[in-house]
Amino acid sequence: MKITQGQFSFLPELTDAEICKQIEYALQNGWALSVEYTDDPHPRNTYWSMWGNPMFDLRDPAGVMMEVSACRKEHAGAYIRVIAFDSKKGWESIRMSFIVNRPAEEPGFELVRSEGPGRVVHYTLRSYATSRPSGERYQPG
Amino acid sequence: MNKPLDAKIVDMKERYKSGVLKYRQMGYWEPDYEPKDTDVLAVFRISPQDGVDPEEAAAAVAGESSTATWTVVWTDRLTDSEYYRAKAYKIEPVPGIPGQWFAYIAYDLDLFEEGSIANLTASIIGNVFGFKPLKAMRLEDMRIPAHYLKTFQGPATGIVAERERMNCFGRPLLGATMKPKLGLSGRNYGRVVYEALKGGLDFTKDDENINSQPFMHWRDRYLYCMEAVNKAMAETGEIKGTYLNVTAATMEDMYERAEFARSLGSVIVMIDLVIGYTAIQSMAKWARRNDMILHLHRAGHSTYTRQKNHGVSFRVIAKWMRMAGVDHIHAGTVVGKLEGDPNVIRGVYDTCRENHVPKNLQHGIFFDQPWASLKKMMPVASGGIHAGQMHQLLHYLGEDVVLQFGGGTIGHPMGIQAGAIANRVALEVMVKARNEGRDIWNEGPQILSEAARWCQPLRAALDTWKDVTFDYASTDSVDFVPTPTPA
Numbered sequence: 001m002k003i004t005q006g007q008f009s010f011l012p013e014l015t016d017a018e019i020c021k022q023i024e025y026a027l028q029n030g031w032a033l034s035v036e037y038t039d040d041p042h043p044r045n046t047y048w049s050m051w052g053n054p055m056f057d058l059r060d061p062a063g064v065m066m067e068v069s070a071c072r073k074e075h076a077g078a079y080i081r082v083i084a085f086d087s088k089k090g091w092e093s094i095r096m097s098f099i100v101n102r103p104a105e106e107p108g109f110e111l112v113r114s115e116g117p118g119r120v121v122h123y124t125l126r127s128y129a130t131s132r133p134s135g136e137r138y139q140p141g
Numbered sequence: 142m143n144k145p146l147d148a149k150i151v152d153m154k155e156r157y158k159s160g161v162l163k164y165r166q167m168g169y170w171e172p173d174y175e176p177k178d179t180d181v182l183a184v185f186r187i188s189p190q191d192g193v194d195p196e197e198a199a200a201a202v203a204g205e206s207s208t209a210t211w212t213v214v215w216t217d218r219l220t221d222s223e224y225y226r227a228k229a230y231k232i233e234p235v236p237g238i239p240g241q242w243f244a245y246i247a248y249d250l251d252l253f254e255e256g257s258i259a260n261l262t263a264s265i266i267g268n269v270f271g272f273k274p275l276k277a278m279r280l281e282d283m284r285i286p287a288h289y290l291k292t293f294q295g296p297a298t299g300i301v302a303e304r305e306r307m308n309c310f311g312r313p314l315l316g317a318t319m320k321p322k323l324g325l326s327g328r329n330y331g332r333v334v335y336e337a338l339k340g341g342l343d344f345t346k347d348d349e350n351i352n353s354q355p356f357m358h359w360r361d362r363y364l365y366c367m368e369a370v371n372k373a374m375a376e377t378g379e380i381k382g383t384y385l386n387v388t389a390a391t392m393e394d395m396y397e398r399a400e401f402a403r404s405l406g407s408v409i410v411m412i413d414l415v416i417g418y419t420a421i422q423s424m425a426k427w428a429r430r431n432d433m434i435l436h437l438h439r440a441g442h443s444t445y446t447r448q449k450n451h452g453v454s455f456r457v458i459a460k461w462m463r464m465a466g467v468d469h470i471h472a473g474t475v476v477g478k479l480e481g482d483p484n485v486i487r488g489v490y491d492t493c494r495e496n497h498v499p500k501n502l503q504h505g506i507f508f509d510q511p512w513a514s515l516k517k518m519m520p521v522a523s524g525g526i527h528a529g530q531m532h533q534l535l536h537y538l539g540e541d542v543v544l545q546f547g548g549g550t551i552g553h554p555m556g557i558q559a560g561a562i563a564n565r566v567a568l569e570v571m572v573k574a575r576n577e578g579r580d581i582w583n584e585g586p587q588i589l590s591e592a593a594r595w596c597q598p599l600r601a602a603l604d605t606w607k608d609v610t611f612d613y614a615s616t617d618s619v620d621f622v623p624t625p626t627p628a
Contacts, residue, residue, distance in 0.1 A: 011592075093304070120364065
């Protein structure tokens with residue numbers, strides 16, 4: 001299954017030129033870009049690993065693209081997203097978030113149901129990927 | 142100039158002789174008054190009866206919405222009545238409408254209980270709206286001082302925390318109201334929720350009149366809906382929610398329903414405006430305590446917001462609801478099936494989302510309104526909108542909004558999931574184009590038809606609804622238009 005987190009998951013995968021234009025938009029707004037990756041895309045896995053700190057002082061989209069490429073090279077089989085942070089008062093959070101890399105096979109999630117009294121069901125989402133230790137997920141074989 | 146007979150009477154013995162005085166004579170018309178930063182200000186559109194002059198009408202409004210009664214009472218002299226008296230300090234004719242005036246009135250902060258919409262409104266829209274010397278009156282706008290705002294909780298969650306919880310950034314959220322509004326069984330209802338969320342929406346919604354009827358009782362609905370929400374989350378990897386309407390006959394019933402929704406893991410519950418201001422504030426406090434997003438459906442508001450001569454403008458209701466503490470409020474679509482002049486809607490959206498809203502008569506905003514860091518309230522656009530309008534919706538409403546396509550999702554010829562996909566693709570492609578610097582206002586239809594080449598559901602949506610517009614003149618429009626500047 002294709003997970004559809006982020007701003008553009010319903011579109012064909014963005015080309016590098018298209019990613020660059022989105023980065024430009026963020027920079028024009030004064031937002032700081034950051035690259036993050038994970039092998040556990042559970043929707044409530046908030047903290048993906050940071051590919052370095054947010055690039056507060058980098059104003060050149062090509063520089064951000066270099067970081068995207070470097071992260072892709074190192075973590076080809078991981079989910080990678082680009083995030084834009086807005087530090088302005090009253091927001092002070094994320095303004096953009098979109099996926100720029102995903103594993104070839106996306107195993108998705110199991111919905112675990114635990115039945116209780118009165119027909120109540122408690123639900124747990126489990127990433128199939130996490131059945132293997134971190135670092136060994138999305139590996140062939 | 143006032144006739145001397147009608148001027149404020151300063152001789153206390155004269156002033157408090159038993160009998161009836163004009164409101165002006167009692168001191169409710171104070172054209173020299175300079176409003177204090179701490180005053181609550183209100184501007185009313187008044188239509189005095191024939192023979193009632195506008196200053197006296199404005200003074201009467203000030204009087205009847207604060208301390209006055211119809212006759213002189215000596216007990217005024219036991220208090221500092223000058224201080225508690227509301228002051229009508231300005232009147233202006235309504236442009237282009239003879240017989241109507243804007244009356245500006247200042248109220249001292251001490252007239253109101255802290256943190257209580259019920260108390261504020263009991264004065265401002267209390268007895269005064271039935272006052273015989275006026276044919277009609279409408280509360281157009283208010284300035285709530287920061288000092289008073291800070292006694293209110295404000296939105297339980299706010300736009301930023303809602304986005305963080307939903308893990309959704311950089312685009313409007315998508316929703317749909319379940320249809321038909323009434324008659325589905327719990328099992329069938331959950332099916333529609335599942336299909337819409339699985340297809341790509343972030344939220345689905347109970348309609349305002351779905352509570353607990355013979356065809357579907359509330360527990361049944363909540364259980365099936367949460368099955369649908371969790372199943373859709375597992376199949377998309379996204380956080381999803383469904384606004385479970387907890388509106389009921391009593392607070393005890395509403396708390397019971399809200400607690401059950403919480404125990405099932407719902408991220409959002411919903412109430413209707415008709416439950417009343419106090420119940421809304423109670424639910425907002427409950428929502429803050431329980432990390433719950435609180436959606437408000439503005440059921441009933443058009444009975445008093447729509448006609449310009451009488452009632453309360455919706456921008457005031459939006460202001461009160463941000464103070465009362467709801468997170469979502471239906472605030473108009475501009476292009477859909479329900480009332481919505483673009484300028485009026487802009488004023489309402491600013492009231493929901495900005496931390497400072499400057500006076501802007503062309504948007505119906507009569508005062509500078511500071512928001513003192515009260516959280517932002519997410520406007521919801523719902524009612525007769527479809528994917529083909531995406532460029533207009535993004536242009537008019539911006540990014541921090543929930544776009545709700547009920548019929549535009551469920552009525553899709555290829556099914557509900559296809560309807561959701563069409564809306565999500567149209568949205569993402571339009572946000573992407575806007576960010577790339579394209580002129581979406583003019584290129585919008587072309588951007589959509591380009592995407593429809595690879596997205597069949599979007600093609601079908603555009604074909605089905607291509608000619609649907611609701612192009613009627615607005616009833617609630619602004620009174621001030623920009624003065625044309627010579628080229």
